[in-house]
Amino acid sequence: MDGPLAGGNMNSVERKGDTVLRTAGPWTPTVHRYLRYIARNGIDWAPEPLGIDDDREVLSYLHGTVPVYPLPAWVWEDSVLVDGARMLRRLHDASVGFAVDTATWQSSAKVPAEVICHNDFAPHNLAFNDEGRILGAIDFDMCSPGPRIWDLAYFATRACPLTASPPEGAPGPDDARRRIELILAEYGSDASWLDVVRVAVTRLFDLAEFSIVKADELFKPQLRAEAVAYERDARYLAGWL
Incomplete structure (x- = not known):
């Protein structure tokens, strides 16, 4: 379901289809380069960086349940x-x-x-x-x-x-x-x-x-x-x- 995602007290996170949009910063290109690097080294369970759209980074959506507080x-x-x-x-x-x-x-x-x-x-x-x-x-x-x-x-x-x-x-x-x-x-x-x-x-x-x-x-x-x-x-x- 599209819309804001729960959690993340220091960032604005929104789901859009099979992507996630988050507030980007000067560090975002480094993080994307790192995510591509670990993917080449066998990590297939981290988000895939898809680019930067204005002031937001675009990542692949990782399907699953992410627990929020109070934790189950x-x-x-x-x-x-x-x-x-x-x-x-x-x-x-x-x-x-x-x-x-x-x-x-x-x-x-x-x-x-x-x-x-x-x-x-x-x-x-x-x-x-x-x-x-x-x-x-x-x-x-x-x-x-x-x-x-x-x-x-x-x-x-x-x-x-x-x-x-x-x-x-x-x-x-x-x-x-x-x-x-x-x-x-x-x-x-x-x-x-x-x-x-x-x-x-x-x-x-x-x-x-x-x-x-x-x-x-x-x-x-x-x-x-x-x-x-x-x-x-x-x-x-x-x-x-």
Whole structure:
């Protein structure tokens, strides 16, 4: 069905037939070049860039169910952690060798720049089939170079979840270590679960600062409230270290 799509608190997203139109920016040509690059390297479950129409980018529509908040109970199944971790590994590996010398990014690059990070790889940016299995990922406009664990930590933060106030029906902190270690095992990472928590703290503080900037830039004061929540969760997780 054509019309605005739910989610996306920092962008205007509209479906038109089998395409998606999103607000473009100076980073859009880089993101499109990156999407074409990973497609050549075997990623057939990300949107295809179709061009830029005035101030909007045009992408192929990825069919499937993208969950919105409050997240449905099936999002907390272990299979989501397994599928997500495996797909994230494939996504990262497919980005190796991407030329960044003339690239412009919306998100700042991080060190070490091992791969191109999605920077928002979480259930709300994943498309699922009717059985709750992941079909693909969307919303690549925030991608930029960074360490693999940067994406792993954010995926864990959203999918485990790692928060001071888990939503109703979500696993609690007593299951966090097992769920993080499941992500790491399926990804093939030698990081520890505490490494993930440490980076998650940094990631949340970074996201809070970014949200404050965007609140002023986009005239969306509600993003300041989100920044407060990110800082709260960062301080909570810091207590685990």
